[in-house]
Structure formats: C-alpha cells, structure tokens
Amino acid sequence: MSALLRHEGVPLSEAMVFGLSASLSFAYIPLIKINQLPLIAYRMVPRFILNGVKKKLRLPLRFETFRSPIDGRRRLDELLDQGRVVGLQSSVFFLPYFPANMRFHFNAHNLIAYGREDDEYLVSDPVFDEPTRCRASDLQRARFVRGALAPKGLLYYFDGPVPPVNLAPLLPAAIRKNCFLMLHVPLPFVGCRGIRLLARRVRRLPEKRDPEFTRRFVGHIVRMQEEIGTGGAGFRFLYAAFLQEAAVLLGKPALQDLSLQLTTIGDEWREFALHAARINKGRDAIDLPLLHRLLTDLAKKERALFGALRRAV
Amino acid sequence: MHANEVPERSAPLFEGRHKAVYVVDEHGRYLIAKSGGTEAEVSVTEEAVSWFARLAAEARERARRGETSPLEVHMYRQRMDLPTLAQATGFWRWQVRRHLRPAGFARLSARGLARYAEALGLSLAQLQSLD
Numbered sequence: 001m002s003a004l005l006r007h008e009g010v011p012l013s014e015a016m017v018f019g020l021s022a023s024l025s026f027a028y029i030p031l032i033k034i035n036q037l038p039l040i041a042y043r044m045v046p047r048f049i050l051n052g053v054k055k056k057l058r059l060p061l062r063f064e065t066f067r068s069p070i071d072g073r074r075r076l077d078e079l080l081d082q083g084r085v086v087g088l089q090s091s092v093f094f095l096p097y098f099p100a101n102m103r104f105h106f107n108a109h110n111l112i113a114y115g116r117e118d119d120e121y122l123v124s125d126p127v128f129d130e131p132t133r134c135r136a137s138d139l140q141r142a143r144f145v146r147g148a149l150a151p152k153g154l155l156y157y158f159d160g161p162v163p164p165v166n167l168a169p170l171l172p173a174a175i176r177k178n179c180f181l182m183l184h185v186p187l188p189f190v191g192c193r194g195i196r197l198l199a200r201r202v203r204r205l206p207e208k209r210d211p212e213f214t215r216r217f218v219g220h221i222v223r224m225q226e227e228i229g230t231g232g233a234g235f236r237f238l239y240a241a242f243l244q245e246a247a248v249l250l251g252k253p254a255l256q257d258l259s260l261q262l263t264t265i266g267d268e269w270r271e272f273a274l275h276a277a278r279i280n281k282g283r284d285a286i287d288l289p290l291l292h293r294l295l296t297d298l299a300k301k302e303r304a305l306f307g308a309l310r311r312a313v
Numbered sequence: 314m315h316a317n318e319v320p321e322r323s324a325p326l327f328e329g330r331h332k333a334v335y336v337v338d339e340h341g342r343y344l345i346a347k348s349g350g351t352e353a354e355v356s357v358t359e360e361a362v363s364w365f366a367r368l369a370a371e372a373r374e375r376a377r378r379g380e381t382s383p384l385e386v387h388m389y390r391q392r393m394d395l396p397t398l399a400q401a402t403g404f405w406r407w408q409v410r411r412h413l414r415p416a417g418f419a420r421l422s423a424r425g426l427a428r429y430a431e432a433l434g435l436s437l438a439q440l441q442s443l444d
Binding site: 033094100101102129146147148216226231233241244256260266267274278 | 328333356
C-alpha cells in the first residue's frame with residue numbers, strides 16, 4: 001500500500017499506513033487451527049488494513065478478484081502495462097523467491113507488482129529488503145491457490161487521482177480506534193485480554209503427557225509472531241515507528257515517549273520468543289510458569305501503554 | 314530492537330536473503346534494517362521444517378510397506394496436513410482420508426489425481442511415485 005501511494009506521489013511510510021488503519025492487534029483464536037495449532041494474530045488481515053486506509057484517505061482504491069486464473073493474469077498484465085503499481089494477495093508457499101525452508105502454506109500474504117519483463121514480474125515483497133523477480137507461472141499459481149484465506153487472485157490499484165492527504169487531523173481517531181481494539185473489545189480472545197488468555201492456555205499445556213505438542217505449541221506462538229509480517233515483535237516495532245511519526249505531525253512529544261515504551265514492550269515480546277524458541281528446540285527444559293509470567297506481564301504492560309496512549313490523544 | 318543488535322549475516326535458512334526489520338538507532342529513531350535472521354525466528358522455523366520432514370520420512374516408510382499411499386508422503390513433503398490438503402483441493406476430509414489409504418489412492422480418477430497434483434504443485438508422475 002505504501003508503495004502504491006508513493007507511486008502516486010503520496011509518500012506515506014509503511015508505518016503510517018499501518019497506524020492510520022489501526023491495524024495493530026492481538027487475537028488468540030483457538031477455534032481456527034493451523035496444523036492443529038491455534039491461530040494467533042498480531043495484526044488485522046490485509047483487507048482490513050487496506051480498507052481502513054482507503055476510507056480514511058478517501059482513496060480511489062479498487063479491489064478485483066477473479067474466478068478464472070487466466071482472467072486474473074490478463075488483468076494484472078493489463079494494469080502493469082498501463083504503468084500502474086498493483087498490490088496482490090498470494091500464497092507464500094509457491095513464491096520462488098522465498099527461501100525453500102521458509103515456504104509454508106499461508107495464503108494471506110501481500111506483495112506489490114510494479115512491472116513485467118518477458119516472462120517475469122518485478123515484485124516488491126514486504127518481508128524482504130530488496131525488490132525481486134518472479135516467474136509468471138509461479139506468481140500465477142501463488143495467486144490462485146485454494147484453501148483457507150484463498151487469495152482468488154485479489155489485486156488492488158488506484159483507479160483515479162489520489163486526493164491530497166492531510167494526515168494530522170486523521171491521526172487521533174486512528175490511534176483511539178487502535179486503543180479500543182486492544183483494550184475494549186468485549187471478547188476474551190482479543191486484545192490484552194487475549195494475551196492473558198493465551199498465557200493461561202500456555203500454563204495448562206500438557207508438558208508431562210505430551211511434551212512434543214507442548215513444545216510445538218510454544219514454537220508456534222513464536223512463528224506467528226516473527227515469521228510472516230513486517231518489522232518483528234508482532235508488529236509492535238512497526239506501530240512504535242508510526243507513533244514516532246505521529247508525535248512529529250501532531251506536535252505531541254508524549255507520543256514519542258509512548259513510542260519508546262512500545263519499543264521496550266516489543267523487546268519483551270522478543271525475549272519471550274527467545275525463551276519459547278529454546279524450549280521449542282529442546283535446548284531449554286520446558287518451563288511453562290516462565291512463559292506464563294512473561295505473557296501475563298506483556299498483557300499488563302500493553303494494557304498500561306494503550307491506556308496511556310488513549311489519554312495522550 | 315536496537316540497530317546494533319540486528320544479525321547481519323544471513324542465516325542458512327534465509328539462503329542469502331535478508332528480512333526488513335524496524336529498529337531504533339542510538340537516538341531512539343526508527344529505521345529499517347536488514348536482518349539475517351534472529352535466533353528465535355530461525356530456530357522455530359527450522360523446527361517446523363523438521364517436523365514435516367519427520368512426518369514425511371515416517372510416511373515414506375509406511376508407504377514402502379504398503380500401509381499408506383504416496384499421497385501422505387507428498388502431503389507432508391509439501392508441508393501440508395490433512396485439513397490443509399482438503400481445503401486446497403476442495404475434497405472433504407473424509408475423502409482425503411480415503412485417498413490417503415493405498416486402496417483409496419489406487420481408485421482415484423485421473424481428475425482426482427490431477428486435483429491433488431495441482432494443489433501440491435507436483436506433476437502426475439511425481440504424485441504417483443514415492444520419490
């Protein structure tokens with residue numbers, strides 16, 4: 001999204017897009033399983049993020065999906081030939097530029113295509129630091145896999161001029177909305193409540209009866225936190241970068257302090273991840289009380305942070 | 314994470330690539346850095362990979378003995394499990410379970426085989442062999 005906007009002469013950073021769309025979150029959803037392990041999300045799904053920005057900035061963003069892969073490809077080629085930058089949703093598994101051992105079946109991945117040459121597309125993937133190329137047949141397959149969160153060839157682009165953007169007035173509401181999502185959604189598996197719920201689940205893992213499952217569960221949390229997605233620490237760093245920008249735009253140094261606090265929280269998520277990863281590998285003995293304590297502490301700290309953030313705007 | 318904590322060298326897992334991460338410099342300002350992979354993320358990814366590899370190896374042994382079909386081997390090799398495979402092909406789970414058995418797999422129509430091959434990203438020949 002950031003790349004699409006930049007292409008239209010609206011230089012919004014990735015962090016700003018993320019913050020504007022109030023996409024930082026937490027959800028622990030045991031009902032949805034990935035390889036027998038529960039879904040743990042640290043941000044809203046891409047469609048939510050995109051729609052969020054679209055509404056806030058009144059962007060002429062157009063979404064298209066396709067029943068026929070051939071139509072999907074033709075449309076992408078058409079748009080690229082018009083000189084547009086196009087966002088795509090795809091599976092990770094069939095993207096050849098992902099290192100082989102990082103390819104798993106995750107279908108809600110987003111990337112940008114900004115050109116095509118011969119049989120290849122020029123793409124920019126948010127996970128990596130450099131743009132890359134992707135063979136057309138591979139991208140085609142990745143865009144049209146079936147399964148959970150199937151992409152259906154989703155693409156999006158701007159089909160009109162982007163209105164001039166005045167960010168400052170939009171930020172307070174966006175920040176408050178994100179605080180609401182972390183603090184006040186009346187569901188036990190969302191936001192800070194969700195983190196505590198996960199903490200309790202972790203404490204009850206069957207470490208004696210099924211240590212392998214216990215280790216896998218614990219490793220799974222880390223994968224959800226660090227594998228796909230931008231920036232690290234479950235997007236906390238990305239949001240902290242957003243708060244830093246917001247502090248300048250709104251002239252509120254308090255936001256800069258909160259940004260630093262969130263950075264510290266992000267570091268604690270990483271510390272949790274390190275302990276969990278060592279347990280997962282079997283390098284450290286299973287220590288559920290430790291993980292429980294770290295998560296509960298994180299829930300408390302995030303609750304305090306988002307409370308302060310809400311009051312600061 | 315601080316800029317000086319970012320792992321520079323690309324972990325073997327990353328095959329020479331780097332991930333974009335958000336870190337702070339010495340003034341507390343955010344910038345995007347290239348990470349070669351932190352211990353935690355590399356470790357859990359490697360564990361996930363070897364979990365599938367183990368399942369695939371076990372399945373291959375059972376397939377050689379005729380106790381399961383090549384489908385199970387390829388499923389795990391492509392890092393899928395039964396629900397994922399069912400969703401990716403559009404088959405019901407009970408159907409996939411049937412196709413995972415040697416007899417069920419042998420009775421698969423050409424169209425059924427093609428559906429699995431497509432979902433797994435394999436050719437028909439690959440799907441039907443154990444290698």
